[in-house]
Amino acid sequence: MSYVEIKGVEFTYEDLLMHFDLAVERGEVMAVIGPSGAGKSTLLALVGGFETAQAGRILIDGADITDLPPEVRPVTTLFQDHNLFAHLTVIQNVGLGLHPGLRLMPAEKEQVTWALNEVGLTGFEERLPGQLSGGERQRVAIARCILRRRPVLMLDEAFAALGPALRKEMLELVLSLRTQKDLTVLMVTHDPADALFAADHTAFIAAGKVVTSGRTAAVLASEHPAIRDYLGT
């Protein structure tokens, strides 16, 4: 049995019927690529519980999570934007990973300090998001994710707005956290280079279905017309 199992999961938006089957092994990074509107974000939303499957089951570590509300799923998601509250300091934003209130007990503050250190942001505690670079803001959001201690981390084009060098740096951080914290990572990206760099396996999605999945290099080299079209090669 795979660590994450998405089995016959169906969801419809207007005229697009999506039907997903996908298995992700424990500790791997799986990239999800495919054309705009293919259903990549919807797939992540279904796993995260922000959308509810109309049919099929989602299992994580053997437990059926299909009907659980998002906050109790063993999953945390990092989006491209809107991960942080602009009026809250770094420490408050990260502290939200522990509980929804803003008053942190000393032991909680210690945990936040630990998480900020893990992402290389010691000394940034009292800044507001507006006083950080894009990469630093995503580091704050990652710190909150690791504080939530969920075994599955999902990235929805989380680094798409960053330049190539910074994107690589952020992916390196994710890879190192994956190893240290035994995370399983599902990562939507539009950049095949990101998939090649970070992902053991890649799933190619088109028109609401997983067209193919396998080793990243093999998927990117596939002769499947939809993949060649998408890559423009």
Ligand SMILES: Nc1ncnc2c1ncn2[C@@H]1O[C@H](COP(=O)(O)OP(=O)(O)OP(=O)(O)O)[C@@H](O)[C@H]1O
């Ligand atoms: N809230 C919504 N209401 C209605 N339709 C939606 C909604 N969200 C997404 N859709 C539609 O569902 C389909 C899949 O969208 P989704 O965002 O999952 O695609 P995607 O592969 O992530 O695209 P992109 O790469 O552009 O982010 C699209 O046709 C989109 O227009």
